[in-house]
Every structure is written in structure tokens, then in C-alpha cells.
Amino acid sequence: MTATHDQHGGHAAEGYPEHFEPPRGRAWTMAFGPGLVRGAWMALRVVGLGALLVVALRAWWGWSPYWDTHIVLVVGAMTAAPIGFLAGIGSFDYWLHYVSGRPTRPEDHSGHGARTWRDYFKVNTDHKVIGIQYLVTTFFFFTIGGLMAMLFRAELAQPGLQFVDSQTFNGLVSVHATLMIFLFIIPAFAGLANFAVPLMLGAPDMAFPRLNALSFWLLPIAGLMFLASFLVPGGAFASGWTAYAPLSEGQPMGQTFFNMGVQWAGASSIMTALNFLVTIITMRAPGMTFWRMPLLVWANFTTSLLVVIATPFIAGSQFFVMFDRIMHTDFFTPEGGGYVLGYQHIFWFYSHPAVYIMMLPGFGIVSEVISTMARKPIFGYRLMALSLIGILVLGFSVWAHHMFVAGMADWLRVPMMITTLLIAVPTGIKVFSWTATLWRGRIRLNTPMLFALGFVTMFVIGGLSGIYLGSVPIDIHASDTYFIVAHIHYVLFGGSVFTIFAGVYYWFPKMTGRMYDERLGKLHFWLTFVSFNATFFPMHYVGLRGMPRRVFDYAEAFGQLNFFISIASFVLGASFVIFVYNIVTSWTRGPVAESNPWRAHTLEWQVSSPPPIFNFDEIPQVVGGPYEYGVPGARHAVMSPAKEHVAEQEEVHA
Amino acid sequence: MRKGIVQLVAIGVGIGVVLTLVAVLFKWLPTSASEEFDRIQDLYWFATIISIGIFSLVTAVVVYSVWKWRVPDDDDADGPPIHGHTGLEILWTAVPAVLVIAIGVFSAVVLAQNGRAGDRPLEVEALGQQFAWKFTYSDFDDVASGELVLPLGREVRFTMRAVDVIHSFWVPNFGQKMDAVPGITTEILVTPTRLGEFAVVCAELCGLGHATMRAKARVVRPAEFEAWIEERQA
Numbered sequence: 001m002t003a004t005h006d007q008h009g010g011h012a013a014e015g016y017p018e019h020f021e022p023p024r025g026r027a028w029t030m031a032f033g034p035g036l037v038r039g040a041w042m043a044l045r046v047v048g049l050g051a052l053l054v055v056a057l058r059a060w061w062g063w064s065p066y067w068d069t070h071i072v073l074v075v076g077a078m079t080a081a082p083i084g085f086l087a088g089i090g091s092f093d094y095w096l097h098y099v100s101g102r103p104t105r106p107e108d109h110s111g112h113g114a115r116t117w118r119d120y121f122k123v124n125t126d127h128k129v130i131g132i133q134y135l136v137t138t139f140f141f142f143t144i145g146g147l148m149a150m151l152f153r154a155e156l157a158q159p160g161l162q163f164v165d166s167q168t169f170n171g172l173v174s175v176h177a178t179l180m181i182f183l184f185i186i187p188a189f190a191g192l193a194n195f196a197v198p199l200m201l202g203a204p205d206m207a208f209p210r211l212n213a214l215s216f217w218l219l220p221i222a223g224l225m226f227l228a229s230f231l232v233p234g235g236a237f238a239s240g241w242t243a244y245a246p247l248s249e250g251q252p253m254g255q256t257f258f259n260m261g262v263q264w265a266g267a268s269s270i271m272t273a274l275n276f277l278v279t280i281i282t283m284r285a286p287g288m289t290f291w292r293m294p295l296l297v298w299a300n301f302t303t304s305l306l307v308v309i310a311t312p313f314i315a316g317s318q319f320f321v322m323f324d325r326i327m328h329t330d331f332f333t334p335e336g337g338g339y340v341l342g343y344q345h346i347f348w349f350y351s352h353p354a355v356y357i358m359m360l361p362g363f364g365i366v367s368e369v370i371s372t373m374a375r376k377p378i379f380g381y382r383l384m385a386l387s388l389i390g391i392l393v394l395g396f397s398v399w400a401h402h403m404f405v406a407g408m409a410d411w412l413r414v415p416m417m418i419t420t421l422l423i424a425v426p427t428g429i430k431v432f433s434w435t436a437t438l439w440r441g442r443i444r445l446n447t448p449m450l451f452a453l454g455f456v457t458m459f460v461i462g463g464l465s466g467i468y469l470g471s472v473p474i475d476i477h478a479s480d481t482y483f484i485v486a487h488i489h490y491v492l493f494g495g496s497v498f499t500i501f502a503g504v505y506y507w508f509p510k511m512t513g514r515m516y517d518e519r520l521g522k523l524h525f526w527l528t529f530v531s532f533n534a535t536f537f538p539m540h541y542v543g544l545r546g547m548p549r550r551v552f553d554y555a556e557a558f559g560q561l562n563f564f565i566s567i568a569s570f571v572l573g574a575s576f577v578i579f580v581y582n583i584v585t586s587w588t589r590g591p592v593a594e595s596n597p598w599r600a601h602t603l604e605w606q607v608s609s610p611p612p613i614f615n616f617d618e619i620p621q622v623v624g625g626p627y628e629y630g631v632p633g634a635r636h637a638v639m640s641p642a643k644e645h646v647a648e649q650e651e652v653h654a
Numbered sequence: 655m656r657k658g659i660v661q662l663v664a665i666g667v668g669i670g671v672v673l674t675l676v677a678v679l680f681k682w683l684p685t686s687a688s689e690e691f692d693r694i695q696d697l698y699w700f701a702t703i704i705s706i707g708i709f710s711l712v713t714a715v716v717v718y719s720v721w722k723w724r725v726p727d728d729d730d731a732d733g734p735p736i737h738g739h740t741g742l743e744i745l746w747t748a749v750p751a752v753l754v755i756a757i758g759v760f761s762a763v764v765l766a767q768n769g770r771a772g773d774r775p776l777e778v779e780a781l782g783q784q785f786a787w788k789f790t791y792s793d794f795d796d797v798a799s800g801e802l803v804l805p806l807g808r809e810v811r812f813t814m815r816a817v818d819v820i821h822s823f824w825v826p827n828f829g830q831k832m833d834a835v836p837g838i839t840t841e842i843l844v845t846p847t848r849l850g851e852f853a854v855v856c857a858e859l860c861g862l863g864h865a866t867m868r869a870k871a872r873v874v875r876p877a878e879f880e881a882w883i884e885e886r887q888a
Binding site: 166167170239240244246247250334338339340341374375376377379380381382383405406407410413414417418421422424425428429431432433435436438439440441442443444445446453456457460461464467468470471472473474476477479480481518540541544545546548549550551552553554555599628629630631634 | 762820
């Protein structure tokens with residue numbers, strides 16, 4: 001038993017005498033107590049069980065050969081092993097104890113709070129710890145995805161093949177996109193929201209803390225699965241993150257890692273989203289009506305609805321592809337009666353709403369930052385919330401705009417174009433409202449604000465290129481070219497990633513109790529802003545001029561510009577180093593932050609930095625809107641002033 | 655206040671002028687070699703004018719606000735508590751709606767024009783197979799060729815099929831693109847208006863050789879085309 005566990009064991013024994021565990025040695029606990037060690041050996045053990053099951057069943061049915069590596073990998077390594085790992089680290093301990101009638105650990109919330117950095121590597125049910133676990137994990141995968149991008153940008157600096165072979169190139173492109181979408185943008189927002197939303201609601205935690213922990217631990221599984229695909233014969237999955245059938249069906253084994261990795265990442269998203277929905281609906285503090293919720297909460301409410309409704313579709317699409325690959329079904333193979341375009345319809349029915357899953361939380365973050373830093377109420381609060389709902393509803397009616405040149409039914413094009421273009425209306429409302437919030441404000445141009453304003457301008461470019469692509473005739477020319485690559489990076493990098501940076505800087509003092517370095521933050525912003533534009537703006541040009549996407553080789557005419565783009569992308573990569581340096585040094589020895597350095601009104605800033613283990617020493621009573629800046633005497637909530645827990649935190653970090 | 659408005663407008667116009675120069679001085683689109691692409695280019699410029707307007711407006715307000723109302727980080731006053739303005743909110747809901755509907759109607763018209771086949775277009779079958787295109791002229795005893803040769807000024811209907819995976823037929827100078835999908839046939843119309851050689855590019859990731867799946871398209875005078883066909887038939 002570790003020191004922590006001894007404490008809880010003792011504590012539990014007092015109140016619940018029937019709950020008794022014999023004292024164990026340190027080595028025993030290391031090997032058999034919940035944790036990464038038990039996770040590792042349990043994962044390995046069930047790989048063996050899975051393999052045995054496959055061989056036994058094949059032998060029983062008389063299928064030769066009994067050993068099929070591909071099937072063994074699917075059953076053993078990609079299905080059983082993750083479950084074994086999750087059981088090993090202790091994700092299921094409480095439930096298994098409960099189900100099997102053994103005494104459960106009393107609800108003493110011993111899993112709450114992180115006392116040392118080691119606690120971040122354990123199953124923890126504290127939403128603040130989970131939020132930070134999410135963020136660190138996602139930035140880890142962001143780094144890997146970024147390095148991959150720089151590798152294939154090096155390849156693209158000249159026409160022809162220089163560094164990697166064709167399959168590796170396609171693999172790098174595919175894994176880059178997959179990591180950035182499933183292991184960075186979507187879960188990074190989930191991480192920020194995990195930290196901020198319960199605090200903003202005045203709740204002690206999420207509604208289902210154990211489910212919350214489980215949904216985090218599914219994430220590294222998905223990430224490692226995507227990365228592991230590089231190690232199998234034939235290399236990583238190489239049919240793009242869109243994995244269109246039938247190309248994906250004829251691919252080597254690596255493709256199956258995508259099919260299954262998406263399942264784990266998707267399950268993680270769905271569980272988190274359900275958790276957010278229940279938390280937001282049922283755990284608001286007294287007086288926190290829907291019309292008093294901060295816009296970040298609104299944004300995560302709508303995002304969670306999108307996730308819950310849409311994500312099963314991508315799971316389905318990948319299962320169908322996998323069944324076609326390993327069970328010889330014919331969902332998407334025309335020879336067997338399958339329908340190729342069916343894949344795209346199912347895939348985009350998730351993947352278009354996924355664009356909003358990757359955007360709406362960012363809208364929320366930016367609303368918080370702009371209102372606070374401009375010291376003004378957000379302009380048109382209700383319309384801001386309603387426009388999120390508008391995007392949610394419209395977002396489900398536009399998927400086929402990804403298929404204007406796919407050969408789908410002609411009549412479907414114009415209606416999909418109209419709904420697509422109409423999304424500009426709620427989005428426009430948001431952009432105009434942010435600019436109106438700036439108007440006559442008292443603007444503090446610090447790092448979060450710089451990223452928020454950078455987002456507003458860059459996102460407008462991404463939105464406008466989206467208008468070009470929404471128009472069917474222009475899309476017929478520009479689809480599948482570098483114009484698309486430029487568009488999605490303006491939306492997802494200039495859009496989502498900028499807001500993630502804004503959010504990380506904004507909540508950094510709240511999360512860590514320390515302040516980041518403002519000068520380095522500004523340097524990071526300007527370097528990122530300039531190199532981002534230098535990298536992605538010229539891509540509009542090469543795309544319209546005739547360069548298709550996902551190619552390692554291209555016409556000589558695009559050589560010079562591609563060289564320029566590659567150099568700019570390396571600068572963009574370098575700018576991230578400044579961010580990492582700033583975060584790491586500030587986290588370890590930055591100046592101690594005040595509890596409310598931005599003088600924000602929302603609830604998370606009314607408690608100490610970092611917040612107490614159960615967030616609020618007393619339940620706050622919400623009495624007004626969240627952004628009543630400049631209104632004399634206005635309060636968002638009534639509660640006693642923040643107790644400074646600084647001294648206590650000093651101990652932890654020492 | 656009046657001075658402020660003038661300054662704001664000046665910033666907006668300045669940004670707009672710079673963007674217009676960027677849009678005009680660089681040649682963003684390939685030279686059009688088809689009637690269809692001429693129409694698409696008109697639409698492109700219509701969307702570009704609207705885009706420059708909107709981007710200039712938003713950026714001007716952001717730049718102006720930061721320039722006018724920036725305070726030091728340690729300032730602790732608040733701005734005026736303006737919660738909204740119903741008239742403005744209606745305005746910026748209605749105006750973008752009108753603009754996008756205008757783009758939508760224009761697009762629908764262009765799409766309809768580009769999709770309307772005239773009398774007896776030249777029929778060409780395009781077959782995509784990893785990693786090459788094959789063009790079959792069904793009007794002329796199924797003459798087949800790896801090079802696409804088209805007569806000037808005659809409407810061509812491409813009927814596309816794929817053998818193995820999805821490919822996408824694209825001639826950047828024609829501005830027309832369509833996927834070739836296994837199991838179904840798809841169509842696209844092109845009316846070449848310019849003599850010369852153009853690139854045929856595969857635009858949909860189709861495997862290892864996707865990047866090199868290119869072919870040549872040659873637009874020639876009708877008489878030359880007849881001669882080429884005869885030579886092939888022989």
C-alpha cells in the first residue's frame with residue numbers, strides 16, 4: 001500500500017469496520033494494486049487470452065490456418081488488451097467490487113485531488129486532475145502529429161520523392177490528420193471543459209466522476225493504436241483520415257488500427273459528452289438558470305449533443321470497413337452488391353458535425369476571453385447562445401457538401417449547398433457579436449486575448465473560403481485540392497488550435513496556481529500567427545492553380561511556393577517550442593498567481609488557484625448573468641471570498 | 655465620434671485595397687479553357703468581392719478597437735455595460751443571409767447551365783484504374799487512348815467508371831472535376847474553348863501511385879481531331 005492508500009484504508013476502516021484489507025508489502029502493491037504496472041501485465045495476459053480464443057474457435061470450425069495474425073491482432077491486441085489495461089489501472093475496480101458483491105471502497109472521494117505528479121498517472125476521479133491529464137496527453141500527441149507534418153513538409157519541399165517512400169508518405173499524412181483530430185483538438189477541448197465547466201456551474205465535480213476517469217484513459221489507448229500502425233507489415237494506414245472505401249478495404253494491416261482506434265477515441269468522446277450533458281442539466285448551482293450560464297457551458301452543451309448523436313456514425317462506418325476487410329462482408333464492395341458512396345454518407349454524417357465538435361467549444365472559450373479582457377458584457381448573449389443551437393441543428397443537414405464531386409444524386413447538391421451557406425448566418429452573428437463586444441471596451445491585449453483576436457480574424461478567412469467551397473460550381477474545381485487543405489487549416493488551426501492556446505493561457509493560473517510568462521506568451525503568439533499564415537495562405541493558391549492534395553509529387557511549377565511553405569511550416573513548428581518552454585518553466589517555478597488575475601466574474605475565478613479539492617467550500621448562489629462587467633453593483637454569484645490556498649499548494653509543488 | 659468613424663472606414667478601405675490588389679495581381683485561377691470554367695470564374699469573382707468586403711469590415715473593427723481602446727494590463731476599470739442592440743443584431747443576421755442566398759442562387763444557376771447537355775455531345779468514356787486513365791470514344795468504334803484529345807468548341811460528355819478504387823478526373827484548366835466510382839457511372843460536361851495541352855490530374859487519393867496518376871489532354875481543331883481518330887481507327 002502506498003502512503004495515500006494507507007491513509008484511506010485507515011480512514012475507511014474507522015467508518016466501515018467490515019471493510020478490511022490485510023496490509024500488503026510495497027512490491028505487492030506495485031505489481032497487484034491498481035496502476036500502470038498491473039495495467040501492463042493484465043493487458044499482456046488478455047492478449048494471450050484473445051489469441052487463444054481466436055485459435056480455439058478457428059480450430060473448432062476447422063478454418064485453416066488456425067493462426068491468423070490479423071485476426072489475432074484485432075481480437076487480442078485491439079479489443080481485449082485495452083480492456084485488460086483499463087481493468088489493470090483500476091478503472092473498473094469500483095464497479096467490479098459492486099457487481100461481485102465485495103465491499104466497495106466507501107465513497108470518501110479518495111481519488112480526488114493530485115498530491116504529487118505521480119497521481120496524474122493514476123486513475124483519478126477529480127475533474128480538475130482529469131482535465132490536466134487530458135491536456136498534457138493531447139499536447140503530447142499534438143507534438144507527434146506536428147513532427148509528422150514537418151516530416152512530410154520536408155518531403156514536399158521539392159517535387160519527386162526524397163526522404164520517404166510513397167506508402168510512408170500517405171501514412172504520415174493520414175496519421176497526422178487522425179492524431180490532430182481525434183487525439184488533439186476534440187479531447188483538448190474536452191480537457192479544458194472538464195476543468196472549467198463544473199467550476200463554472202458551481203458544482204463539486206462532474207456528474208459521473210468514475211465514468212469521467214474511464215473516458216480519459218480510453219484516449220491514450222486510441223493514440224497508441226494509431227501510432228502502433230507504423231510497426232506492422234505494410235506500414236501505417238495510408239488512405240487518409242477519411243479512409244474512403246474501397247481504397248481502405250484493400251490496404252495492409254495498418255488500416256485495421258485506424259478502424260479500431262477510432263472506436264476507442266469515439267467511445268471516449270461519447271462518454272465525456274454524456275457526462276457533460278448530465279452535469280450541465282442537473283448540477284447547476286442554485287440560481288444558475290440556462291440563461292445565466294457562461295457561453296463556454298452553452299458551447300459544451302451543444303457540442304455534447306453533437307457528439308452523442310453523431311459519433312456512433314463514424315463507429316459504424318469503420319466497423320463496416322473492418323468487417324469487409326476481415327469477415328469478407330460486402331458493405332462497400334460493388335462486386336458483392338455493396339454501395340461505395342454509402343461509406344461517404346455515413347462517414348460524413350459524423351465527420352461534418354465533427355467540424356462543429358471541433359469549433360463550438362472554441363467559440364465558448366473566445367466568448368469568455370473577449371468579454372473578460374475587453375471588460376464588457378458579451379454583446380447579444382442570448383443570440384450568442386441561440387446561434388450555437390442554430391449551428392447544431394443546421395450542422396446535421398450539410399454533410400453531403402463533402403460529396404459534391406463524389407457522384408452522389410444530383411438533386412441533393414443544391415439543398416445541401418443552401419443549408420451549408422446558411423451556416424454562415426449563425427456563425428456571422430457570433431463573429432459580429434465578438435467585434436461588437438470589443439467596441440468601446442477597455443481592451444487588455446494579453447496572450448489569451450491575442451489568441452482570441454487572432455482566432456476571430458483567421459476564422460473569418462476559414463469561414464469565407466468555406467463559402468467558396470459551399471458553392472457547388474466552385475467546389476467542383478477546388479475540391480480535393482490544396483485549397484481544401486488551406487481551408488481546413490484556417491478553420492482547425494487558425495480556428496480551433498488558436499482557441500485552445502487562448503484557453504490554456506487563460507486558465508493556466510487557475511489550473512496550476514502559477515502565472516505564465518507574458519513576454520514569451522506574446523512571442524509565441526506573433527511567431528505562430530505569422531508562420532501560420534505563411535504556411536497555409538499560399539496553399540489556397542497552389543490548390544486553385546491545380547495541385548491536388550495528398551500527393552508526394554507535383555508539377556514543377558509549384559516547386560518554389562512549396563519550398564516556401566515548407567520553410568514556413570518549420571518556423572511554425574519552432575514557435576511551439578516557445579509554448580512548451582513557457583508552460584513547463586512557469587508550471588514548475590512561475591510566480592504564484594492570484595485567485596482571479598483577470599478579474600473575471602464567472603465562478604471558477606471566485607475560488608482559490610488552484611481550486612480546493614471539492615471546488616467550493618460553500619455552494620454559491622447565482623444571482624445574475626456571467627458577464628456583467630461595468631454594471632454597477634452587479635454580481636454573478638454570492639459566496640464568501642476565495643480563501644487563499646497558496647501556502648498549501650507551495651508544499652505540493654516543492 | 656465622427657473622426658472615429660472616418661478612421662475606421664479608412665482602415666477598412668485600406669485593408670480592402672490591399673486584398674483587392676492581392677486578388678487581382680496574382681493569377682489565382684488557371685487560364686480557363688472551357689465554357690464551364692468561364693461561368694465558374696464569374697462566380698468566383700462574385701464570391702471574392704463579398705469575401706473581401708466582409709473580411710475588411712471585421713478586421714477593421716478589430717484593429718480599430720485595439721488601437722483606440724487598448725489599456726495597460728493593470729488597468730482595473732470596466733467598459734460601458736452594453737448588452738446588445740436588437741437593430742444591429744437583426745441587421746447582421748439579415749445581411750449575411752441575403753448575401754449567402756445571392757451566392758447560392760448564382761451557384762445554382764451556374765450549376766444548372768454547366769450540367770445541361772446540348773444536342774449530341776461527343777461521348778467519351780473515362781476509365782480510372784490504379785494508376786492511369788483510359789479514354790474511350792464510343793462514337794468512333796470505341797477508339798481507346800491514354801491521351802485525351804478533344805475537338806475545340808464541341809461539348810464533351812465524360813462518362814466515368816472506375817475499376818478498383820475511387821479516382822477523380824480533373825483538368826484544372828477546364829475547372830470541372832468528377833469522381834470515378836466503382837460500381838456506378840458518373841458524368842460531367844466540358845466544352846473546350848482553347849487550343850493547347852493541359853494536365854489531367856487524379857484528385858482523389860487512390861493508393862501508392864496517386865501522385866503520379868496524370869495524363870495529357872490536348873485540345874485541337876476539329877479537322878485535326880477527325881484525322882487523329884481516323885489514324886487510331888486504322
